[in-house]
Amino acid sequence: MQHYYHPMSRAVTTDWMLHELDAEHEQIVIDFTKGENQTPAFRAINPMAKLPTLVDGDVVVTEAAAICLYLADKYIERGMAPPVDSPKRGQYYRYVLFCGSTLEPMFSVDDKEFNAQSVGWGDRERCMASVEAMTPEQGWVLGDAFSAADVVYGGTLDFAVQFGWIKAPSASVAAYVNRIRARPAYRATHDPSWYES
Ligand SMILES: N[C@@H](CCC(=O)N[C@@H](CS)C(=O)NCC(=O)O)C(=O)O
Incomplete structure (x- = not known):
């Protein structure tokens, strides 16, 4: 695992978590005060250009809370997450x-x-670059299986389009939101004006 870190950042929290778990990892210092987080290489990993960022093989995890949840589950035997039930x-x-x-x-x-x-949230440009990178061309955010991640992420994009926070959605964002709006459970819970316009 590679942990992208800087000592004056929220990555101290994920670094602490890694130490609590005694998790083997490579520490990669990114000095955002010198703009090292804005390189194309780092933004290809995390379009938010933010620390912390964790890479575990093919898996990229951003957001300090998500990284802690991911690590607690990965090292479940260390007892830092309650059992699922x-x-x-x-x-x-x-x-x-x-x-x-x-x-x-x-x-x-x-x-x-x-x-x-x-x-x-950095700024709008970074958030929208992340939305473009994270929105699936087809299916759902985890692939074929619809999940709670689609309810939260798709629900947020749906609100953003509905309220004009995203005024001109890209083709893939618009198509994803339309797939969200076509779900029977979505339609059972939202005013028809949201999906019939
Ligand atoms: N929501 C993110 C926020 C991360 C964040 O804002 N990190 C700051 C350092 S504490 C950063 O990388 N700043 C560099 C920049 O935005 O240019 C998280 O919880 O991980």
């Missing part, structure tokens, strides 16, 4: 996902000096 799983997900999606954005917006290097 444990009632503690709910609290586990809640704590892990609350930070990046809710708490951190609030702190970022509250911080009057926030900038693209420090905020989790």
Whole structure:
């Protein structure tokens, strides 16, 4: 595994996790203060150009919380994730996902000096480059099987198109959103004006 890291970044959290697990890995220092994260080679791995980034063979994991979840499952015998059937799983997900999606954005917006290097979302260009790279040409984000990842990711793109946050979706984003909107369970839960326009 390669762990793309800088000591003055959120990668200290994933580095800590790797150490808790005693997980063998190669540490690759990317000095974002010198723009090393903006190289085509690094952006090909993570179009967000953000640290931390973990590469495990063919698997690329970005987002500090996702990396911690991935590592806890990969080294499940180390006991850092509750079993899948444990009632503690709910609290586990809640704590892990609350930070990046809710708490951190609030702190970022509250911080009057926030900038693209420090905020989790970077900027629109990087987010949209990531959306283009992450949206499947066909099927679902994990391949043939529809999953909870499509409900969350597809649901977010659906909202973005619906509310005009993405004004001119690319052909693949538009087609993916249309596949999402064609699902019977989606139609059972959304106002018809969302998918009949
Ligand atoms: N949502 C991402 C945020 C990652 C992030 O913003 N990392 C910063 C360092 S703490 C970074 O790589 N900044 C460099 C840049 O954006 O140019 C996560 O949780 O991993």
